[in-house]
Amino acid sequence: MTEKLVVIGAGMASGRMLEHLFETDPNAFEVTLFGAEPRGNYNRIMLSPVLAGEKSYEEIVTHDADWYAAAQVNCRFGETVTKIDRKAKTVSSAKGEMAYDKLVIATGSAPFIIPIAGRDLPGVMAFRDLDDVDTMVATAQKPGAKAVVIGGGLLGLEAAAALRLRGMEVVVLHLMGHLMERQLDPAAGYLLQKELEGRGIKIHCKAQTKAVLGDERAEAVLLEDGTIYPADIVVMAVGIRPETRIATDAGLHVERGIIVNDQMVTSDPDILAIGECVEHENICYGLVAPLYDMAKVAARTLVKKDAAFRPVETATQLKVTGVSLYSAGDFAEAEDREEIVLRDASAGVYKRLVLKDNRILGAVLYGETADGSWFFDMLKKGTDVSEMRDTLIFGQAYQGGGQLDPMAAVAALPDDAEICGCNGVCKGKIVGTIQEKGLTSLDDVRAHTKASASCGSCTGLVEQLMTLTLGDSYNPAAVQPMCGCTDLGHDDVRRLIKAKGLKTIPAVMQELEWKTSCGCAKCRPALNYYLVADWPDEYADDYQSRFINERVHANIQKDGTYSVVPRMWGGVTSSKELRAIADVVDKFDIPTVKVTGGQRIDMLGIRKEDLPAVWSELGKAGFVSGHAYAKGLRTVKTCVGSDWCRFGTQDSTGLGVRIEKFMWGSWTPAKVKMAVSGCPRNCAEATCKDVGVVCVDSGYEIHFAGAAGLDIKGTEVLGLVKSEDEALEVIVALVQMYREQARYLERIYKWARRIGYDEVRRQILDDKGKRKAYYDRFVFSQKFAQVDPWSERVSGKDKHEFKPMATLSLEAAE
Amino acid sequence: MSTANWFEIGKLTDIPRRGARCVDTPIGRIAIFRTATDEVYAIEDRCPHQGGPLSQGIVHGAHVTCPLHNWVFSLESGLAQGADEGAVRTFALKRDGERILMDTTTMLAAAE
Numbered sequence: 001m002t003e004k005l006v007v008i009g010a011g012m013a014s015g016r017m018l019e020h021l022f023e024t025d026p027n028a029f030e031v032t033l034f035g036a037e038p039r040g041n042y043n044r045i046m047l048s049p050v051l052a053g054e055k056s057y058e059e060i061v062t063h064d065a066d067w068y069a070a071a072q073v074n075c076r077f078g079e080t081v082t083k084i085d086r087k088a089k090t091v092s093s094a095k096g097e098m099a100y101d102k103l104v105i106a107t108g109s110a111p112f113i114i115p116i117a118g119r120d121l122p123g124v125m126a127f128r129d130l131d132d133v134d135t136m137v138a139t140a141q142k143p144g145a146k147a148v149v150i151g152g153g154l155l156g157l158e159a160a161a162a163l164r165l166r167g168m169e170v171v172v173l174h175l176m177g178h179l180m181e182r183q184l185d186p187a188a189g190y191l192l193q194k195e196l197e198g199r200g201i202k203i204h205c206k207a208q209t210k211a212v213l214g215d216e217r218a219e220a221v222l223l224e225d226g227t228i229y230p231a232d233i234v235v236m237a238v239g240i241r242p243e244t245r246i247a248t249d250a251g252l253h254v255e256r257g258i259i260v261n262d263q264m265v266t267s268d269p270d271i272l273a274i275g276e277c278v279e280h281e282n283i284c285y286g287l288v289a290p291l292y293d294m295a296k297v298a299a300r301t302l303v304k305k306d307a308a309f310r311p312v313e314t315a316t317q318l319k320v321t322g323v324s325l326y327s328a329g330d331f332a333e334a335e336d337r338e339e340i341v342l343r344d345a346s347a348g349v350y351k352r353l354v355l356k357d358n359r360i361l362g363a364v365l366y367g368e369t370a371d372g373s374w375f376f377d378m379l380k381k382g383t384d385v386s387e388m389r390d391t392l393i394f395g396q397a398y399q400g401g402g403q404l405d406p407m408a409a410v411a412a413l414p415d416d417a418e419i420c421g422c423n424g425v426c427k428g429k430i431v432g433t434i435q436e437k438g439l440t441s442l443d444d445v446r447a448h449t450k451a452s453a454s455c456g457s458c459t460g461l462v463e464q465l466m467t468l469t470l471g472d473s474y475n476p477a478a479v480q481p482m483c484g485c486t487d488l489g490h491d492d493v494r495r496l497i498k499a500k501g502l503k504t505i506p507a508v509m510q511e512l513e514w515k516t517s518c519g520c521a522k523c524r525p526a527l528n529y530y531l532v533a534d535w536p537d538e539y540a541d542d543y544q545s546r547f548i549n550e551r552v553h554a555n556i557q558k559d560g561t562y563s564v565v566p567r568m569w570g571g572v573t574s575s576k577e578l579r580a581i582a583d584v585v586d587k588f589d590i591p592t593v594k595v596t597g598g599q600r601i602d603m604l605g606i607r608k609e610d611l612p613a614v615w616s617e618l619g620k621a622g623f624v625s626g627h628a629y630a631k632g633l634r635t636v637k638t639c640v641g642s643d644w645c646r647f648g649t650q651d652s653t654g655l656g657v658r659i660e661k662f663m664w665g666s667w668t669p670a671k672v673k674m675a676v677s678g679c680p681r682n683c684a685e686a687t688c689k690d691v692g693v694v695c696v697d698s699g700y701e702i703h704f705a706g707a708a709g710l711d712i713k714g715t716e717v718l719g720l721v722k723s724e725d726e727a728l729e730v731i732v733a734l735v736q737m738y739r740e741q742a743r744y745l746e747r748i749y750k751w752a753r754r755i756g757y758d759e760v761r762r763q764i765l766d767d768k769g770k771r772k773a774y775y776d777r778f779v780f781s782q783k784f785a786q787v788d789p790w791s792e793r794v795s796g797k798d799k800h801e802f803k804p805m806a807t808l809s810l811e812a813a814e
Numbered sequence: 815m816s817t818a819n820w821f822e823i824g825k826l827t828d829i830p831r832r833g834a835r836c837v838d839t840p841i842g843r844i845a846i847f848r849t850a851t852d853e854v855y856a857i858e859d860r861c862p863h864q865g866g867p868l869s870q871g872i873v874h875g876a877h878v879t880c881p882l883h884n885w886v887f888s889l890e891s892g893l894a895q896g897a898d899e900g901a902v903r904t905f906a907l908k909r910d911g912e913r914i915l916m917d918t919t920t921m922l923a924a925a926e
Contacts, residue, residue, distance in 0.1 A: 524874065
């Protein structure tokens with residue numbers, strides 16, 4: 001007698017299993033196939049092209065009515081199985097019971113719907129089956145229709161791209177910092193985001209969805225930060241979970257998925273399970289390749305032949321037309337692993353291989369994925385790649401050839417990219433002039449184009465352009481690279497950030513062809529500063545790329561405690577402020593109180609956990625952070641000036657307070673210390689500061705580029721100005737010029753010596769237009785910088801910084 | 815050989831990417847790191863050079879740079895990198911979905 005086989009779920013896994021089963025033994029079973037959808041098996045992976053209108057439903061059907069008829073499968077589509085009775089060996093649906101000898105559960109997975117308000121409104125949907133696709137296509141017909149896709153993973157992005165192709169306005173909300181974070185590293189995530197934004201899709205990362213808004217149906221999505229995106233449909237694509245309810249009800253062993261052994265048999269020997277609903281050796285699979293392996297094994301198990309399912313490496317490809325992206329294996333970094341990175345900025349290519357013991361562990365490819373399967377093949381086989389290591393990253397076709405071009409980034413610049421910021425000279429002009437006039441030396445280029453003739457920070461780039469134009473006949477001076485992650489020097493990087501409009505750390509690393517995937521402790525703080533300084537309104541400060549002092553807004557001490565210096569404008573204080581400081585010192589048992597060289601009070605030996613409470617108390621007395629830890633404006637030291645001193649010529653205290661209130665909070669390449677003295681006796685010691693003012697009867701003498709630390713150096717005189725307003729404008733413009741041009745960690749005196757004191761005088765004192773422009777840019781950036789970091793943290797920002805994650809006692813641990 | 819004793823110390827999302835948090839234990843502070851690619855590591859929160867809190871350093875790849883004098887340590891092996899010589903103790907962690915668990919047997923052995 002033929003045995004009865006019942007299959008629950010008519011998806012891709014069970015479809016493939018039936019094919020194998022009928023190939024092996026077409027008469028072994030009398031098969032009944034239940035499917036919740038009112039249709040047979042189609043290729044669910046190809047739903048994205050159907051949504052995009054690139055394929056029709058008919059094209060993705062894998063088993064049509066004829067196939068089922070020929071195979072004599074009893075099809076029960078549109079009928080949900082509600083119960084399994086293992087004792088009686090029957091399954092039940094709305095239409096009655098059916099007996100089985102062998103049962104296969106292939107219920108797949110269900111989309112995860114985030115539990116937020118409004119999730120049940122019409123218009124909120126998943127992207128799982130053909131019905132979802134039909135609903136989305138219908139909505140897209142409406143002119144100007146808007147879609148919000150929640151989830152920037154594989155599925156969400158495919159939906160977003162397809163809906164955009166259908167003409168909808170699309171926003172993607174993604175919880176994590178970069179797209180497809182499970183499959184991609186930040187560098188590839190950046191490239192993908194850039195590509196999708198180029199298609200008119202808005203991408204919002206780190207987006208915490210709060211609610212779907214609407215009365216009758218979904219109208220908008222609200223984020224935790226208050227952002228609202230209007231939406232006609234909201235597609236939730238945040239993940240899937242194995243659909244296990246029926247198995248749980250039947251008392252089978254279920255963890256995250258239905259537990260199966262290597263033969264795909266569940267805890268009941270007559271019940272098998274395959275596909276996304278199962279869990280094998282702690283893993284639930286969501287990609288098709290392992291599911292097909294399961295199908296093959298299950299078919300053999302059913303006809304009592306040997307077969308075993310083994311965990312497999314999986315590779316991912318995004319099915320968005322025009323985007324080439326491939327990721328496979330494990331690409332996390334670890335001690336005993338090495339990485340090979342290839343970036344081609346002009347072609348938008350990023351490739352990264354992770355190796356261990358000369359074997360490929362993981363691969364991420366973007367822009368050029370033809371070698372994906374070659375790498376994946378070696379990954380699966382564990383091929384020893386030591387022989388071809390040097391050329392491995394170039395791919396199969398290039399074995400034995402190819403060299404990285406250090407000048408690719410400059411070669412890739414468009415002709416209108418500005419190379420020299422001081423004189424506004426673009427690449428085309430420089431290359432054109434070199435060719436036209438037959439220039440061969442840097443001095444010639446400076447004379448004819450003015451490029452690199454002012455501050456000189458673009459010299460490296462100009463020299464690279466000369467090498468590109470003149471070939472090997474030109475030998476540029478050696479540039480000191482920023483760090484081991486790049487061949488470019490600080491000046492080149494700063495110029496290219498502006499010229500190419502690079503606005504994130506991953507963007508800089510990709511476009512400038514960084515040799516590591518996530519930089520190092522040398523380049524990351526520098527890049528973070530350059531981006532903060534260049535794009536004050538657009539760049540989001542990356543706190544993980546800041547040194548600890550700037551991250552927690554206090555100064556770390558040798559024993560791991562911190563010191564706190566509240567701001568005392570111009571060094572002036574009051575009994576109320578002093579009393580508040582005394583109270584804080586007592587309350588927190590602060591061991592040392594010290595007056596600093598910059599006329600401030602320093603409280604030392606505070607435990608990190610106490611910092612927010614200390615700031616809270618200080619804040620109540622009106623104190624804000626003194627930025628004593630910052631590469632930024634530290635202090636403006638003053639004398640008492642004409643208010644009290646019998647020699648004072650101007651209100652030096654007032655000017656110092658005014659400068660400090662105007663400039664606090666600004667980030668600079670290195671620390672900036674200032675002073676204002678009321679007469680040439682110079683009690684505030686203004687002539688050894690980064691910027692100093694010495695008041696005289698006729699006005700204000702502005703000084704700069706002094707040092708009194710590792711080096712000792714008297715200031716240079718910038719010039720004499722008549723009014724306090726003018727003094728402020730000159731000082732602000734000078735600091736802004738320094739902010740825009742200096743190398744990270746380079747103090748003003750070193751920067752000014754490098755570019756020439758006369759050049760600073762020319763731009764700040766003589767050229768009033770330039771001075772005003774610097775001043776205006778500083779004022780603009782202050783709009784985003786003048787936020788007291790202490791009160792922000794008292795109100796809860798970066799809470800995680802100040803508390804241990806857990807505390808373990810011996811008892812708890814045992 | 816005793817068996818591992820896994821103790822939940824927190825969630826992956828408690829730690830910022832390329833950052834660290836601390837766990838206070840009877841044998842002192844242990845720093846728990848999360849890399850850009852979501853690997854987690856636990857090491858002693860004390861630089862062998864001059865006792866700097868490594869949890870406060872900049873995390874790059876599977877390494878951390880000490881905030882006091884820029885020694886670089888491998889998070890996996892605990893060994894100082896480059897020309898510096900020294901090591902910090904490492905502790906076994908495992909992830910179960912979002913949960914991070916630490917093997918307390920190494921800690922207890924160290925406490926004895």
